[in-house]
Amino acid sequence: MNQTNPKLWTKNFIALSSVNFTMTLIFFLLNATIILYAINEFNASTSQAGIIAGIFIIGSLLGRLFIGRLIQTKKILMTWLLFFILTTLLYFTHLNIGFLILSRFLNGITVGVVTTVVSTSAVLSLPTSRKGEGISYFAISTALATGIGPLIGLKMSQNSNFDMIFSFSLLLGIINLIIAVLIKFPTNNITEIKKEQRMKISAFIEPKVIPIATLMFIMAFSFSGIVSYLNVYASEIGLLDTASFFFMVYTVFVLISRPFTGRIMDKKGANIIIYPALLIFGAGMLLLSSVTTGVSLLIVGALVALGFGNISSISQSIAISLAEPHRVGLATATFFIFYDLGNGFGPSIIGLLIPLTGYKGLYVILGLIILASVLFYHLMYGKNERNNKKQLIN
Structure with a gap:
């Protein structure tokens, strides 16, 4: 029984997923509140506030x-x-904007390192026959944090002070340190770069992963247009009250779909999930451009979950499968670097487009980009999946 259906939910896997959840939650909690904090505490301009928010992403990438x-x-x-x-702890030192930028940069580095380490370790601890399913479960921890983090941050900023937000983040960090004591790293957790390769680009990223990571960049870039601007758009069309439930619906549908899609991928390959998910995500974005009722807005939340929510986890599975075992750490890092780039640069670039397109036009453009990505995926990976299917299963 164990040979045909090896155990997935080990203590290690649960601990690693917990650390990933809380670190990602902190990331989105702080990102949702730090601009307001900078403006209120230091009278920062919008450009300065943008730097304070974005420097965290740069630190995470490094x-x-x-x-x-x-x-x-x-x-x-x-x-x-x-x-x-x-x-x-540096957040409690209210010196000036420059010190806050430095604090965000250093804090971002630590989050980038920790989330990469736990993601790599979680992947390597999974049984090979259930890797796609396992990554889908692990990715749920990220999806939950994506929705819950901003919700907690906004509620706390409305009902308490910013030091409470920083204290909450600090408490989660301490809890993570305690959890880490219980984690046992897999013996095959090896990402070692030979000395003669250390100055090559392959010493920092996994070239084989770049095509699928580029798809993830496009998806994250498009998704950032929802995360960053949904509330403003909803206010414009008179659906602000409903918008607060959008990510709750998103989270529910991610939780429902990801375990099934992971299992399907393990048995049938990635194409059977990615192609429909791209179409669903694109359709959801196009529908968002024309919503007029609260129900239609929540339907968009479900479509985005079934689309983007599954693209992100299945793409990560593909990225891992393409790398040699000793370069899984690099593959994981490369995948999330592109993911961070999409999340980090998306809001600023999209912000420049909105005055030209309006919100409705923006979501039409993003929807068309996502639909066009079907061809990109097909050319970069989908048409060759048969050649890679053994890698995905093994």
Whole structure:
């Protein structure tokens, strides 16, 4: 029984998923509130507030580049969780905008390192026959944090002060450090770069993953147009009250669909999920451009969950399958670097488009981009899936 259906929910996997959930939650919680904090506390301009929000992404990217090429151990995880706690304490030092930018940058590095380490370790701890399903479950921790983090942040900013938000983040960091004590790293968790390769680009990213990571960049870029501007758009069309339930619906449909899509991928391959998910995500974005009722807006939330929510987890599975076992850490880091780039640069670039297109026009453009990505995926991976299917299953 165990040979045909090996155990997935081990103590290690649950612990790693918990750390990933809380670190991602902190990321979205702080991102949802830090601009308001900068404006209220330091009278920051909108451009300064944008830098304060974006510098965290840059720090996270550098953290992923740094850690992806190293052997990832429990000692490294605990060290960087401690650094996370120390850099979170910097938020309590209300000096000036420059110091806040530095604090955000350092804090971002620690989050990038920790989430890469736990993601790599979680993937390597999964049984090969259930890897797609396992990654889908692990990715649920990210999806939940994506919806819950901003919700908690906005509620706390409305009902308490910013020091309480920082204290909550600090508490989660301490809890993570305690959880990390219980984690046992898999013996095959190896990402070692030979000395003669250390100056090559392949020492920092996994080239084989770039095509599927580029698809993830496009998807994250498009999704950021919802995360960053949904409330403003909903206010414009008179659906602001309904918008508060959007990510609740999104989270529910992610929870429902991801376990099934992961199992299907393990048996049938990625194409059977990715092609429909791209079409569903694109259709959801186009529908968003023309919603007029609360029900239609919530339907969009469900479509986006079935589309983007599954594209992200299945794409990660593909990325892992394309890498050699000793480069899984680099593959994970590369995938999330492109994911972060989409999330990080999306809001600023989209913000420049909105005056030209309006919100309705913006979502039409993003919907068409997503639909066009069907061809991109087909050319970059889909048409060759038969050749890679053995990798995905093994």
